[in-house]
Amino acid sequence: MPSPLRRIAAAMVVRDRTTGTRSGRTRRRLRILLRQTPLMLLLGLFVVTGLVAAAFYVSDRPTTLRIAVGPPGSEDAKLVQAISQQFARDRGATVRLTPVVKEGPGAAARALQAREVELAVVRRDVAFPASGQAVVVMHDNVAVLVVPAEGSIAAGGKPAAAVAPAATDKPKRGAKARKTQPPKAPPEPQKIDSIEGLAGHRIGLVGPGMGDREVLEAILRQYQVPIDKVTVVPLDPRDVVTSLRNNPVDAVLALGPVASPQVAGAIAASSNGRTGPTFLEIGASEAIAARSPVYEEAELKAGVFGGQTPQPPETVETISFKHYVVARRSVPEDTVADLTRQLFAVRQPLSSEFPIAARIEKPDTDRDAAVPAHPGAAAYIDDDQKTFFDRYSDFIYLGVMAVSGVGSGLAWLASHLRADSRDRHRRLIERLLALLKSAHAAQNLDDLARLDQEIDDILARVLLPGDKAPLDHGSLTAYALALDQVRMAIAERRTELGGDAARTGTPAAPAAEPTGTAVTRLRIATSDADGT
Secondary structure (H helix, E strand, O other), rough: OOOOHHHHHHHHHHHHHOOHHHHHHHHHHHHHOOOOOOHHHHHHHHHHHHHHHHHHHHOOEEEEEEEOOOOOOOHHHHHHHHHHHHHHHHOOEEEEHHHHHOOOOOHHHHHOOOOOOOOOEEOOOOOOOOOOEEEEEEEEEEEEEEOOOOHHHHHOOOOOOOOOOOOOOOOOOOOOOOOOOOOOOOOOOOOOHHHHOOOOEEEEEEEEOOOOHHHHHHHHHHOOOOOOOEEEEEEEOHHHHHHHHOOOOOOEEEOOOOOOHHHHHHHHHHOOOOOOOEEOOOOOOOHHHHOOOOOOOEEOOOOEEEEOOOEOOOOOOOEEEEEEEEEOOOOHHHHHHHHHHHHHHHHHHHHHOHHHHHHHHHOOOOOOOOEEEEEEHHHHOOOOOOOHHHHHHHHHHHHHHHHHHHHHHHHHHHHHHHHHHHHHHHHHHHHHHHHHHHHHHHOOHHHHHHHHHHHHHHHHHHHHOOOOOOOOHHHHHHHHHHHHHHHHHHHHHHHHHHHHHHHHHOOOOOOOOOOHHHHHHHHHHHHHHHHH
16 A cells, blocks of 8 residues: 555645646746745845836936026027027036027016926016026126217217308408307207206116116116106117117116127217217115115226227226026926036036126025025035935935835734644644544544544645645654654554454554654655645
């Protein structure tokens, strides 16, 4: 008669052949794979490395930001377009720009507020967006107030009044000479030598756009000159000379960067080739800035406009206002820091074609600044950029804590799931010990046969591959010892009952296997069942 272990192994083989589908083989292979701890650790390392590499790849891709600027054809719009093209050519640029042309700085500010764009070029004194934070100062705009020189284009090109020529006809001899009076010269216009003297005159206004009239009103208000006492003549900033030729004025207020075409055109049109215009000093610039914080004190350095006679001949006090590139607060700090770095990097390459590019400056990064700087720009300017671990150290720490907690939870869950298997193994061991007592108390060979059959059932329950908890060395030894004792008890009881069987002609049962042989067979059967 074949041994019980061989019968169990044969039954398992038959079961695998009849019901061993692909899913069953897959589950067995998966269990084998899960037992290979080094292989699983290596696989997990590859997965984590791939995820980190994918995250870095996505984070290193260039970020495209929309920037609103206006009006169309202005120096700011041209400069922003040139900057965006320069960024596109730079392969190392991590930020790209897409210009969105608006009607002016006010419209650009509204677009930023409406979240249509991420960046905008705005004026400090015109509808500054509440959600905007400064990235860079695009340029300073100064107020240049001049009185055109006599005979200049801005003054109408009229030469100085000529003296009437003397009479060449001599009176006839003997005729009574008549006394002739020379013609009266027209009265010379009153010379404007101060801002108070602008009342009753025409003032040409040339600037970058919306908000220019407010600058003029702020100046006149400080010197108590009613705005309705002057005639404001808007001038085309794209062609100041032609505008002044068609509309002569008594004074010109030019607004813009010192190197801008509109300011240079106003100075050229106000000169007559021999003398330059008269610069009116805004001596109350500090008071104007105190009254309207959107304006600042400024100076026109002597000779800043050049010419045969350097203009102005001496330093002139005036006011100024700034154009900013601002970003929404929601734009990430790293992105704004990279944008700030790139803007300062393109100043030099673009300054030859766009002189105002050299006017790009850093904003005020103090906490109490009138225009708060974006944290990303402030970090770059103050050299306080955070490293990867500085930015994400808290997340890494929390992630490690979370992974540790999840690992502990999984370990508890696995232990909880194995608890049923441990209880089942314990119950089976207890059942084998109960069978040991039953073997000693068996009254006939049929009872011993039933015990053999129950032992086979217990072996099947232990060795079948459906067991989720594989047998360890301790459990295997316990089962082998219990099985050996039960087999020996059955064999001894069968021997005792054999005498009676011999007298009745019943063949005796085979002797029990040695303990070592039973343990070895059980281990082999367990290994075959697990597929190892």
